[in-house]
Amino acid sequence: MTNSDILEQAPGNCSSTTYENTQNTRKSHQKQGRGPASGQKLDQQVKKHGKYKILFLPGETDALTFNMDLSNGIGIIVRTDADIKGATGWGNVSEDSKAICYIRLFEWFEIEDWSDKRVQGIINNKFKNAFTRWRCTLHKLYNNLLSDDIDPRNVCPRPDLTMEKWLEACDFIEDNDFQKKSRINTANRKKKPFNHTSGKRTMLNHYKEMIEKSEIELFRKTHVSKSKRGEFIDIVAESKYNEMIDMKNKAAEQDNEALAEPSIVKAVLGHRSGYIKGMGHGVQVLRSRESNVFAGIDLKEILLELESAKSEIVNLTNAYTEQRKKMDKMESDIAKMQGILQHIPNIPLDF
Incomplete structure (x- = not known):
């Protein structure tokens, strides 16, 4: 996918100037972060093995493969590239900022059926949830500083945050509307009867x-x-x-x-x-x-078929590897025989 394709399909259709600025933005983030936090691990994997292939089955919002990598990647992108100034949620993030986020996403992931509105909606929701989690993390950091009798505006609590971005976070955290919503959400969470123990995996x-x-x-x-x-x-x-x-x-x-x-x-x-x-x-x-x-699609049956297909692929791969080894050995044996025959007179070598 070319850069122009990405710009056409990313929300907001950001300008080419915005795309050029993205490259400088990425370099500055990589200097600030702690390796994995800035996406260097994903960069290395893509350089070594190519982009992650992402596919969503009908009725599912988890990717069939590399779902954890996709979630981690989107989280990194939101933390490093999403503009939080005046944004109470992902819907309020500027269109140019969203476009930059999608540009980075496509550098790491190749998403099947991206033209499908359903797939676009799934990815957008993942960005929305990641932004909400990031906003909550910033709020916790703010409250931790207050509990330690430290003025949050005097200290940047994370190495992957610039002071400018942290002050923008302080602005929305101190906003009266945000404080009101925060109190409501806290009260709603207390009504939850129990939590789950599935961890990060869905x-x-x-x-x-x-x-x-x-x-x-x-x-x-x-x-x-x-x-x-x-x-x-x-x-x-x-x-x-x-x-x-x-x-x-x-x-x-x-x-x-x-x-x-x-x-x-x-x-x-x-x-x-x-x-x-x-x-x-x-x-x-x-x-x-x-x-x-x-209607009529049995997802359990599809999963069983996929597992069977994966097993067949593994078997075929192993068979190919074994056959390749035998062919390599035969070529090596022929080369050795030709080397021996060169020292024997009157033996034609054009076989």
Whole structure:
């Protein structure tokens, strides 16, 4: 993909001057950061192996491969290139700043079906979530300085932040509207009945690793304590799990095949618009007019086929490698024989 293609497809269609300035911006960030924090690791991997290939399956917002690298890359880009001045969210970031972010994204990742609006929406949401996390991190740093009786405007708390950017962060943190929203969000988080223990990896990734796919067992896997030998993180999570198991057993006794595990999870955990509880943000919630497009598609069956295809690719690769070794050995043996025959008179060597 050429630079002009990137500029055409990036939000805002930034000017060529903006693109040229991006290169200088990248150099300054690499001097400030701590290696991985400035994207040097991704630069090295791309230089050595080429761009990361990113593909999104229908109905999923996690990339089929390199999903963690994609998330880390977007996080780095947001921290180093997104303009936070006056931006309360990703939607308020300037169009030129967004375009610069997308330019860097395409330097590391080759995204299949980028012209698809669904794929563009997935990437945009990843930028939105990364920006929100970065804003929260800056807010925590600000509060930590206050708790230590330090004026946040006198100290830049991170080596990958310029003082100018940090002061811009202080401006939006001290804004009355931001303070009001922060108090509301803090109160809402306290209403959350329990947390999950899946870590940085999405629940969808945990689900794909399960030999026997089970939405109910996925809930157990992502809500047990790693330090308490598999005990649930709290009594509420354990109660919800037991309730789902009871519903599943009763449905089996009554031969109620219609009550599948996704329906049980939804009945126990409840429903939230635009989000599938128990599966995290890795699964895309389709609007009614979109759902017909994927009607009849069995994602579990697709995953099994993909795993089978991956296994076949590995087998073919191994077979090719073995055949290549045999051919190399044969060529080496022929060269040796020709060397020997050169010292024997009256033997033609044109075979």
